[in-house]
Amino acid sequence: MTTISQRGALTPRRLTRTAERVSFLYLERCTVHRDANAITATDAEGTTHIPSATIGTLLLGPGTRVTHQAMSVLGETGAAVCWVGEHGVRYYAAGRALSRSSALMEAQARQWANARSRLAVARAMYRLRFPDEDPAGLTRHELLGREGRRVKACYRAQAARTGIPWHGRQYVPGDFGAGDPVNQAITAAAQCMYGIAHAVVASLGCSPALGFIHSGHELSFVLDIADLYKTEIGIPLAFDMAAENEEDVGPRTRRALRDRINEKSLLDRCVDDIKHLLLPPDANSVDGPGKDQDMVMLQTDGNRHVASGHNHGEVSWW
Template identity: 70%
Template sequence: MSNVGRRGAATPRELARVGDRLSFIYLERCVVHRNDNAITAEDAEGVTHIPSATIGTLLLGPGTRITHQAMSVLGDSGAGVVWVGEHGVRFYAGGRALTRSSGLVEAQATAWANLRTRLDVARAMYRLRFPGEDPAGRTRQELLSMEGRRVKECYHSEATRTGVPWRRREFHRDDFAAADPPNQAVTAAAQCMYGIAHAVVAAIGCSPGLGFVHSGHERSFVLDVADLYKTEVAIPAAFDAAAEGPEDVAARTRRALRERINKRRLLDRCVQDIKGLLRYEEAETEGSADRVSLQSDHGAEVEAGRNYDSEIIW
């Protein structure tokens, strides 16, 4: 029982920290397979080897096929795997936590389960997003109004900076091409940020579904985390890509976004921001091994892997 979840491939100390990884890698029209602890991408031009432990998120575009062995090594490495549609508007992700500990998800659940602390975390998120405004004492409706105003201001300021014409935000769920180029770029940037945020959330062992701003969706917390960097990183990268012209705007957006993310070491910052928002400090030895205990009465925990029969543990 104490060996639940044990993985023979690598320990958390041996794996690259999520903050040290490539933000994301995009592949299309190729076959993804495994070679030892690397994945390979084979297309008409040959085979490319990519160490799995260096990947934050793998984006699989149109025409890609991936083997069971490749998914296995990516899962063991804690990498996020995201299937994206023809224009990046379809999303599916998976991954396993790099940590063995449940400490961070327990801190998340504790903060989420109390309405007062849930609102406190939501306010702290807005404080990170909009440093010029103090959300202390703001209601949920006031926070939403503040966000709407600031995001609109960001769209217009980026349009002015880049010279890109902008009317309003439009998202056509089933028809990516129905939107104009800047809206396509914003959508492509958002999907990339969701994939990156999901990979970080999964890698550090948080629950994707327990959101503090968003609610009711399996990726509510992922959306919360991605939004932390919307006005600072995602929207500017989208407008920079749109300013270069309407052709292939989604691919240019991904390249512009990846450059910004790597330059700013956003993955490392994302990890630290989540821990700060949840007021979590990791113990020195936490996550170094598979450790499973049993819950007893009065908050006590006892060692797993044995039958306590009629013993009473205090």
């Protein structure tokens, strides 16, 4: 009988292209196992077989157990695996990135390493958040000042819309109950948005640490991306939840934000925004040739690349 260890690993040519996969699959309260090259999800209602090669990202929610054999086949088929909270609201951990290409990571590093391009990306992020303003020519200090004023104005506008008294943003790290209900809702919404942004950043193979606005933290880029949707989604929803009922405002905000994220297809939007920010307008899509291949190159002079797996000791490149 053939055992798992004796099965040959799937080659890139036999894998389903990322563009043709289900973007993500969420499972909760079940046991994830393996049957040949499929994974199975078993719960009280029975067992469901899922072709592993058709999964882009597998989100494992509360109550899930996953076997070593299941993780093995998911790794072979190039699926990303993330451990998340209920309905994917919070991000806890992940396995490999969804992409086999380093294109986005390299683009992020290039943009981050140059002071001018890093500022250009920061301006582009501001433009995504506030499309009615043109941040061209603004310094970092001016960007931060304008962003702060816009966020304060958003708080005041939402307070006026919902009729909630607003006395300013109050957050004590480690003490969620220290703030009033609306501040608790804002904190809950922000934490959920950080989890969503972290899951997307990890799945794309980007570095969570190389931020363009935030700096000095292992999740700087995650905070950058999450903030893109703060004034549009997070803050208004938090005020709605606080105005609806002050009881259990944290859990209700997380559930409402989960539904809003699904309604607005925010995961897809995050992916598009990250590509827009990091890749030049005329760049080939990272889903292009080589995306689903184990293509490893070597760098040589003149920003050129040569094939790996060869001895280049006798080769002259000029």
